[in-house]
Amino acid sequence: MINLIWLLLLVTGIVYAGVQGRIDVVTQSAISGAEGAVTLSLKLIGVMCLWLGIMKIAERAGILRLLARLLSPLICFLFPSVPKTHPAMGAIIMTLSANMLGMGNAVTPLGIKAMQALQQLNAKKDTASDAMCTLLALCTAGFTLIPATIIAIRSAAGSVNPTEIVGATLIVSFMATVSVIIADRICRTIYYVRIRR
Amino acid sequence: MFTELCEQLSVWAIPAILLIVPVIGYFRRVNVYETFVDGATEGFYTAIRIMPFLVAMMVSINIFRASGALDVCIEYAKPMLTLLGVPPDVVPLAIMRPLSGTGSLGLATELLNTHGPDSMVGRIASTMLGSTDTTFYILTVYFGAVGISKPRYSVGVGLLGDMIGFLGSIYICQQLFK
Numbered sequence: 001m002i003n004l005i006w007l008l009l010l011v012t013g014i015v016y017a018g019v020q021g022r023i024d025v026v027t028q029s030a031i032s033g034a035e036g037a038v039t040l041s042l043k044l045i046g047v048m049c050l051w052l053g054i055m056k057i058a059e060r061a062g063i064l065r066l067l068a069r070l071l072s073p074l075i076c077f078l079f080p081s082v083p084k085t086h087p088a089m090g091a092i093i094m095t096l097s098a099n100m101l102g103m104g105n106a107v108t109p110l111g112i113k114a115m116q117a118l119q120q121l122n123a124k125k126d127t128a129s130d131a132m133c134t135l136l137a138l139c140t141a142g143f144t145l146i147p148a149t150i151i152a153i154r155s156a157a158g159s160v161n162p163t164e165i166v167g168a169t170l171i172v173s174f175m176a177t178v179s180v181i182i183a184d185r186i187c188r189t190i191y192y193v194r195i196r197r
Numbered sequence: 198m199f200t201e202l203c204e205q206l207s208v209w210a211i212p213a214i215l216l217i218v219p220v221i222g223y224f225r226r227v228n229v230y231e232t233f234v235d236g237a238t239e240g241f242y243t244a245i246r247i248m249p250f251l252v253a254m255m256v257s258i259n260i261f262r263a264s265g266a267l268d269v270c271i272e273y274a275k276p277m278l279t280l281l282g283v284p285p286d287v288v289p290l291a292i293m294r295p296l297s298g299t300g301s302l303g304l305a306t307e308l309l310n311t312h313g314p315d316s317m318v319g320r321i322a323s324t325m326l327g328s329t330d331t332t333f334y335i336l337t338v339y340f341g342a343v344g345i346s347k348p349r350y351s352v353g354v355g356l357l358g359d360m361i362g363f364l365g366s367i368y369i370c371q372q373l374f375k
Binding site for chain 1: 373
């Protein structure tokens with residue numbers, strides 16, 4: 001599916017620009033996109049180093065193991081394929097908590113760390129495992145307690161009450177999270193039924 | 198009161214973690230400095246590893262946007278979405294949200310400035326931005342970092358979450374702020 005989406009974006013963009021007689025835009029935007037991606041990755045190096053450094057300390061100090069034990073009922077329900085004592089547990093918890101606290105840039109390094117831990121458990125290294133799909137679904141639904149960026153741009157735009165939308169974002173992201181968990185389970189079941197045939 | 202609490206919590210979250218984790222580590226006899234550097238080294242290689250995936254994704258999204266194809270999609274989607282009760286002004290944001298984080302932040306800021314942050318459109322835009330995430334960015338970066346090329350059904354599930362987020366934002370805002 002990702003191959004198709006990628007190709008579709010590329011082909012429709014180029015063909016449409018050609019039809020409109022603005023084919024020069026394609027070259028320009030391709031190059032600026034590529035450069036933008038590199039700038040973004042370079043910016044990410046800093047936060048990646050910072051948070052993975054802190055994570056390593058948390059791991060060696062046993063903080064992650066403690067968190068994993070405290071929250072294990074919830075995480076075991078969400079990720080039944082991950083063994084209780086596996087380090088992936090702690091990494092998943094850190095990712096989800098950073099997401100909830102609206103920690104922005106810190107979420108990406110933690111999420112990647114969790115994916116790497118899950119990859120150790122994955123039998124087929126090029127295919128996403130069940131647990132990986134669940135983690136991705138949870139992250140894309142982005143359950144956030146404090147949407148810090150939005151509060152900031154609202155007060156920058158001169159809102160009388162910048163945080164009044166917090167209640168709404170809580171309800172909506174909770175709804176989205178519950179629906180992706182359900183959709184993830186349904187898709188997983190269908191996937192295995194299809195494979196067995 | 199609630200406003201202040203939220204603001205304080207978001208201001209303190211990161212400094213608190215930066216303080217608490219190394220202090221606990223030190224008392225549990227971890228070589229905090231060396232351990233930090235160990236982890237940071239991993240971070241460096243991970244950031245480099247995701248670069249080609251980001252290039253691929255951002256090139257195609259950028260071409261799609263700059264060519265005007267995105268605007269055409271929005272034009273075609275508008276009448277259909279208006280039927281569902283979606284305010285036409287937030288449609289571009291809904292389509293941009295899963296594709297580009299900076300793009301949707303820019304669109305939302307523009308909406309807040311033209312309609313006012315306390316208007317219905319402003320509130321809906323804020324809620325949409327706050328309750329969903331950039332699905333394609335997350336997909337590219339998270340799976341790219343571990344070399345997953347077959348994401349199975351997760352693209353569909355992610356996009357479904359976005360859709361629920363958009364429709365939910367509109368519905369909930371219309372219920373909460375009458």
